[in-house]
Protein backbone atom coordinates (compact mmCIF):
# COMPACT_ATOMS: atom_id res chain seq x y z
CA UNK A 1 0.00 0.00 0.00
CA UNK A 2 1.36 3.44 -0.84
CA UNK A 3 1.83 5.99 1.95
CA UNK A 4 -0.89 8.57 2.49
CA UNK A 5 -0.48 12.28 1.83
CA UNK A 6 0.56 14.44 4.78
CA UNK A 7 -0.96 17.95 4.63
CA UNK A 8 -0.38 20.66 7.24
CA UNK A 9 -2.07 24.03 7.71
CA UNK A 10 -0.04 26.98 8.95
CA UNK A 11 -0.56 30.66 9.59
CA UNK A 12 -1.01 33.20 12.34
CA UNK A 13 -3.63 32.80 15.07
CA UNK A 14 -7.11 33.49 13.70
CA UNK A 15 -6.15 33.08 10.04
CA UNK A 16 -8.69 30.29 9.60
CA UNK A 17 -6.48 27.19 9.73
CA UNK A 18 -8.80 25.15 11.94
CA UNK A 19 -11.84 26.10 9.89
CA UNK A 20 -10.11 25.19 6.63
CA UNK A 21 -8.61 21.97 7.99
CA UNK A 22 -12.09 20.85 9.09
CA UNK A 23 -13.61 21.77 5.73
CA UNK A 24 -10.90 19.94 3.79
CA UNK A 25 -11.39 16.86 5.96
CA UNK A 26 -15.16 16.91 5.36
CA UNK A 27 -14.64 17.46 1.62
CA UNK A 28 -12.22 14.54 1.27
CA UNK A 29 -14.42 12.22 3.31
CA UNK A 30 -17.47 13.19 1.28
CA UNK A 31 -15.46 12.18 -1.81
CA UNK A 32 -14.84 8.73 -0.30
CA UNK A 33 -11.28 9.52 0.70
CA UNK A 34 -9.80 8.02 3.88
CA UNK A 35 -8.53 11.06 5.80
CA UNK A 36 -7.89 11.95 9.43
CA UNK A 37 -7.97 15.39 11.00
CA UNK A 38 -5.45 16.12 13.73
CA UNK A 39 -3.71 19.10 15.32
CA UNK A 40 -0.61 20.34 17.10
CA UNK A 41 0.22 20.77 19.82
CA UNK A 42 -1.79 17.62 20.53
CA UNK A 43 -3.25 14.94 18.31
CA UNK A 44 -2.45 12.01 20.63
CA UNK A 45 -3.37 11.53 24.31
CA UNK A 46 0.14 12.32 25.60
CA UNK A 47 0.59 15.30 23.30
CA UNK A 48 -2.80 16.69 24.36
CA UNK A 49 -1.55 16.64 27.97
CA UNK A 50 1.55 18.58 26.92
CA UNK A 51 -0.74 20.98 25.03
CA UNK A 52 -2.53 21.86 28.26
CA UNK A 53 0.82 22.57 29.94
CA UNK A 54 2.19 24.75 27.21
CA UNK A 55 -0.85 26.78 26.17
CA UNK A 56 -2.21 27.77 29.56
CA UNK A 57 -0.76 30.15 32.10
CA UNK A 58 1.32 33.31 32.08
CA UNK A 59 3.38 34.20 28.99
CA UNK A 60 6.61 33.76 31.00
CA UNK A 61 5.59 30.39 32.42
CA UNK A 62 8.23 28.64 30.27
CA UNK A 63 11.52 29.89 28.89
CA UNK A 64 11.75 29.81 25.08
CA UNK A 65 14.12 26.81 25.33
CA UNK A 66 11.85 24.79 27.64
CA UNK A 67 8.90 25.60 25.45
CA UNK A 68 10.80 24.33 22.39
CA UNK A 69 11.45 21.03 24.17
CA UNK A 70 7.79 20.68 25.18
CA UNK A 71 6.48 21.32 21.66
CA UNK A 72 9.04 18.88 20.27
CA UNK A 73 8.11 16.21 22.82
CA UNK A 74 4.44 16.64 21.91
CA UNK A 75 5.27 16.38 18.18
CA UNK A 76 7.32 13.22 18.66
CA UNK A 77 4.46 11.52 20.50
CA UNK A 78 1.92 12.70 17.90
CA UNK A 79 4.12 11.38 15.07
CA UNK A 80 4.69 8.01 16.70
CA UNK A 81 1.12 7.39 17.79
CA UNK A 82 -1.06 9.14 15.22
CA UNK A 83 0.62 10.53 12.09
CA UNK A 84 2.99 7.75 11.02
CA UNK A 85 0.53 4.88 11.60
CA UNK A 86 -2.12 6.70 9.56
CA UNK A 87 0.28 7.48 6.70
CA UNK A 88 1.54 3.90 6.71
CA UNK A 89 -2.07 2.71 6.37
CA UNK A 90 -2.43 4.88 3.27
CA UNK A 91 -4.62 7.51 4.94
CA UNK A 92 -4.40 11.23 4.24
CA UNK A 93 -3.36 13.15 7.34
CA UNK A 94 -4.60 16.73 7.71
CA UNK A 95 -2.76 18.48 10.52
CA UNK A 96 -3.65 21.87 11.99
CA UNK A 97 -0.08 23.26 12.50
CA UNK A 98 3.17 21.28 12.43
CA UNK A 99 6.92 22.01 12.57
CA UNK A 100 6.70 25.35 10.71
CA UNK A 101 4.83 26.71 13.75
CA UNK A 102 7.82 25.83 15.92
CA UNK A 103 10.20 27.45 13.42
CA UNK A 104 8.12 30.62 13.68
CA UNK A 105 6.85 30.82 17.25
CA UNK A 106 9.84 29.38 19.11
CA UNK A 107 12.36 30.45 16.45
CA UNK A 108 11.25 34.06 16.87
CA UNK A 109 10.97 34.03 20.66
CA UNK A 110 14.63 33.70 21.57
CA UNK A 111 17.72 35.22 19.98
CA UNK A 112 19.33 32.63 17.71
CA UNK A 113 16.79 29.98 18.64
CA UNK A 114 15.91 29.10 15.05
CA UNK A 115 19.18 27.16 14.69
CA UNK A 116 18.28 25.13 17.78
CA UNK A 117 14.77 24.57 16.45
CA UNK A 118 16.20 23.18 13.20
CA UNK A 119 18.79 21.03 15.00
CA UNK A 120 16.18 19.53 17.33
CA UNK A 121 13.82 18.91 14.42
CA UNK A 122 16.55 17.02 12.53
CA UNK A 123 17.43 15.00 15.63
CA UNK A 124 13.97 14.11 16.93
CA UNK A 125 11.36 14.64 14.18
CA UNK A 126 13.00 14.42 10.75
CA UNK A 127 9.73 14.54 8.84
CA UNK A 128 8.02 17.28 6.86
CA UNK A 129 4.49 17.34 5.44
CA UNK A 130 4.17 16.58 1.72
CA UNK A 131 2.16 19.78 1.36
CA UNK A 132 1.79 22.79 3.68
CA UNK A 133 -1.00 25.28 3.14
CA UNK A 134 -0.14 28.70 4.52
CA UNK A 135 -3.30 30.72 5.14
CA UNK A 136 -2.03 34.27 4.85
CA UNK A 137 -3.77 37.38 6.12
CA UNK A 138 -3.23 40.70 7.85
CA UNK A 139 -2.01 40.18 11.41
CA UNK A 140 -4.35 42.57 13.21
CA UNK A 141 -7.40 41.17 11.37
CA UNK A 142 -6.30 37.63 12.32
CA UNK A 143 -5.84 38.63 15.95
CA UNK A 144 -9.29 40.25 15.98
CA UNK A 145 -10.82 36.99 14.70
CA UNK A 146 -8.93 34.96 17.31
CA UNK A 147 -10.01 37.30 20.12
CA UNK A 148 -13.64 37.18 18.92
CA UNK A 149 -13.47 33.38 18.89
CA UNK A 150 -12.20 33.25 22.49
CA UNK A 151 -14.87 35.80 23.57
CA UNK A 152 -17.51 33.54 21.99
CA UNK A 153 -16.21 30.64 24.08
CA UNK A 154 -14.67 28.81 21.14
CA UNK A 155 -11.13 28.31 22.40
CA UNK A 156 -9.82 28.85 25.89
CA UNK A 157 -6.04 28.71 25.57
CA UNK A 158 -4.75 32.22 25.40
CA UNK A 159 -1.11 32.12 26.42
CA UNK A 160 0.13 32.82 22.88
CA UNK A 161 -2.51 35.32 21.94
CA UNK A 162 -1.32 37.27 25.01
CA UNK A 163 1.95 37.94 23.18
CA UNK A 164 0.04 40.53 21.14
CA UNK A 165 -0.14 42.18 17.77
CA UNK A 166 3.50 43.06 17.06
CA UNK A 167 4.52 39.45 17.35
CA UNK A 168 1.61 38.44 15.08
CA UNK A 169 2.85 40.86 12.42
CA UNK A 170 6.38 39.44 12.71
CA UNK A 171 4.90 35.93 12.44
CA UNK A 172 3.10 36.76 9.24
CA UNK A 173 6.31 38.02 7.62
CA UNK A 174 8.17 35.02 9.02
CA UNK A 175 5.67 32.56 7.54
CA UNK A 176 5.91 34.26 4.13
CA UNK A 177 9.71 34.04 4.31
CA UNK A 178 9.39 30.35 5.17
CA UNK A 179 7.18 29.84 2.10
CA UNK A 180 9.94 31.40 0.00
CA UNK A 181 12.47 29.08 1.69
CA UNK A 182 10.42 25.93 0.90
CA UNK A 183 8.58 26.78 -2.35
CA UNK A 184 8.02 23.13 -3.34
CA UNK A 185 6.24 22.27 -0.11
CA UNK A 186 4.49 25.45 1.06
CA UNK A 187 1.60 27.00 -0.90
CA UNK A 188 0.29 30.42 0.15
CA UNK A 189 -3.47 31.01 0.06
CA UNK A 190 -5.11 34.38 0.74
CA UNK A 191 -7.19 33.92 3.90
CA UNK A 192 -8.81 37.36 3.89
CA UNK A 193 -11.80 36.20 1.86
CA UNK A 194 -15.01 34.40 2.68
CA UNK A 195 -14.64 30.89 4.02
CA UNK A 196 -15.91 29.13 0.87
CA UNK A 197 -13.58 31.03 -1.46
CA UNK A 198 -10.59 30.05 0.68
CA UNK A 199 -11.84 26.44 0.86
CA UNK A 200 -12.13 26.23 -2.94
CA UNK A 201 -8.45 27.21 -3.29
CA UNK A 202 -7.45 24.72 -0.61
CA UNK A 203 -9.33 21.91 -2.38
CA UNK A 204 -7.79 22.78 -5.75
CA UNK A 205 -4.28 22.83 -4.24
CA UNK A 206 -4.73 19.44 -2.56
CA UNK A 207 -6.34 17.90 -5.66
CA UNK A 208 -3.38 19.04 -7.74
CA UNK A 209 -0.93 17.49 -5.27
CA UNK A 210 -2.88 14.21 -5.19
CA UNK A 211 -2.71 14.08 -8.97
Ligand code: ADP
Pocket residue numbers: 011012013014015016017018019020145146148149154191192193194195196198
Ligand atom coordinates in the same frame (compact mmCIF):
# COMPACT_ATOMS: atom_id res chain seq x y z
P1 ADP B 1 -7.09 29.52 13.39
O1 ADP B 1 -7.26 28.05 13.53
O2 ADP B 1 -6.17 29.91 12.28
O3 ADP B 1 -6.76 30.23 14.66
P2 ADP B 1 -10.01 29.57 13.08
O4 ADP B 1 -10.33 28.67 11.95
O5 ADP B 1 -10.24 29.09 14.46
O6 ADP B 1 -8.50 30.13 12.92
O7 ADP B 1 -10.81 30.92 12.85
C1 ADP B 1 -10.78 31.98 13.79
C2 ADP B 1 -12.15 32.64 13.84
O8 ADP B 1 -12.43 33.29 12.61
C3 ADP B 1 -13.28 31.64 14.05
O9 ADP B 1 -14.27 32.24 14.85
C4 ADP B 1 -13.80 31.38 12.64
O10 ADP B 1 -15.16 31.04 12.63
C5 ADP B 1 -13.55 32.70 11.96
N1 ADP B 1 -13.19 32.56 10.54
C6 ADP B 1 -12.46 31.56 9.96
N2 ADP B 1 -12.30 31.76 8.64
C7 ADP B 1 -12.93 32.93 8.35
C8 ADP B 1 -13.13 33.69 7.15
N3 ADP B 1 -12.62 33.29 5.96
N4 ADP B 1 -13.82 34.84 7.24
C9 ADP B 1 -14.32 35.26 8.42
N5 ADP B 1 -14.18 34.60 9.60
C10 ADP B 1 -13.50 33.44 9.58
Ligand code: TYD
Pocket residue numbers: 012013014017018040041055071096097098099101102103105106146160161
Ligand atom coordinates in the same frame (compact mmCIF):
# COMPACT_ATOMS: atom_id res chain seq x y z
P1 TYD C 1 -3.68 26.69 17.99
O1 TYD C 1 -4.60 26.00 18.91
O2 TYD C 1 -3.55 26.18 16.60
O3 TYD C 1 -4.06 28.23 18.00
P2 TYD C 1 -4.89 29.06 16.95
O4 TYD C 1 -6.11 28.27 16.61
O5 TYD C 1 -5.19 30.29 17.72
O6 TYD C 1 -4.02 29.32 15.78
O7 TYD C 1 -2.21 26.72 18.57
C1 TYD C 1 -2.00 27.23 19.82
C2 TYD C 1 -0.77 28.07 19.89
O8 TYD C 1 0.41 27.26 19.93
C3 TYD C 1 -0.59 29.05 18.75
O9 TYD C 1 -0.55 30.36 19.29
C4 TYD C 1 0.76 28.72 18.18
C5 TYD C 1 1.43 27.93 19.25
N1 TYD C 1 2.41 26.94 18.75
C6 TYD C 1 3.77 27.14 18.98
O10 TYD C 1 4.16 28.15 19.57
N2 TYD C 1 4.67 26.21 18.57
C7 TYD C 1 4.28 25.08 17.92
O11 TYD C 1 5.15 24.24 17.55
C8 TYD C 1 2.88 24.87 17.69
C9 TYD C 1 2.42 23.63 16.98
C10 TYD C 1 1.98 25.82 18.11
